[in-house]
Amino acid sequence: MRKYKTLLFDVDDTLLDFAAAERASLSMLLESQGVLYDAENHKIYSQINKRLWKSFEEGLISSDELFNTRFTLLFKELGKSVDGPELEKHYRRGLGEGHYLMSGALEVITELKDHFDLYIVTNGISQTQDRRLKLSGLFPAFKAVFVSEDTGFQKPMKGFFDFVFERIPNCELSETLIIGDSLTADIKGGILAGIDTCWVNPNDIENTTEWKPTYEVKSLDELYNVLEVTRKTESV
Numbered sequence: 001m002r003k004y005k006t007l008l009f010d011v012d013d014t015l016l017d018f019a020a021a022e023r024a025s026l027s028m029l030l031e032s033q034g035v036l037y038d039a040e041n042h043k044i045y046s047q048i049n050k051r052l053w054k055s056f057e058e059g060l061i062s063s064d065e066l067f068n069t070r071f072t073l074l075f076k077e078l079g080k081s082v083d084g085p086e087l088e089k090h091y092r093r094g095l096g097e098g099h100y101l102m103s104g105a106l107e108v109i110t111e112l113k114d115h116f117d118l119y120i121v122t123n124g125i126s127q128t129q130d131r132r133l134k135l136s137g138l139f140p141a142f143k144a145v146f147v148s149e150d151t152g153f154q155k156p157m158k159g160f161f162d163f164v165f166e167r168i169p170n171c172e173l174s175e176t177l178i179i180g181d182s183l184t185a186d187i188k189g190g191i192l193a194g195i196d197t198c199w200v201n202p203n204d205i206e207n208t209t210e211w212k213p214t215y216e217v218k219s220l221d222e223l224y225n226v227l228e229v230t231r232k233t234e235s236v
Helices: 018-032 039-057 063-077 084-096 105-112 126-136 158-166 183-193 220-226
Strands: 006-009 117-122 144-147 176-180 196-200 215-217
Touching (some): 063 084, 084 126, 105 220, 117 126, 144 158
Parallel strands (some): 006 117, 117 144, 196 215
């Protein structure tokens, strides 16, 4: 008998290539403001964005503060005054079109849905995440999508996971596994919530944190072994 019945999947850089979607949307946004999109300007944005997301995950700022200030701060660095919240709307629309699949994602999810109850657990904006999942073809495989905007909490907060567990029928923590790429959101959150964790680490990054996953995989294909599922189809 398999150990797990319920699988919780992160979205960005686990199932969908967020970096690709981010590049496309950020490039469009910068160029609409007469600013060159290049490696240096992307780096400036990434530093600002990562700093804000870290504060958000730690509960130091709200999602509104994150999303409404990141472009104000970016363009301030670039010497321009802009309407940050308005640019956020444009960026989010572009991001919503970015549904680039991670390698093997559709094939793996299509097979796992026949063996497990699958759920999405993600930080972000509901409208954006729902649209990306639907455009990618992944959406029908999941019984529910839980987004931080709707829960009032964000990963890794225990409140986020409590919200999720209360809405999954007959959920047993011992039979639940979270799968994601973020040590500080997915793995830390899973550990604090009392469930097993699987770190998706395609770039073989060294884990220097205190949060040690139950499993570590380099690709989604490796989940077949972790979950003791016989692969029926070949990935394209």
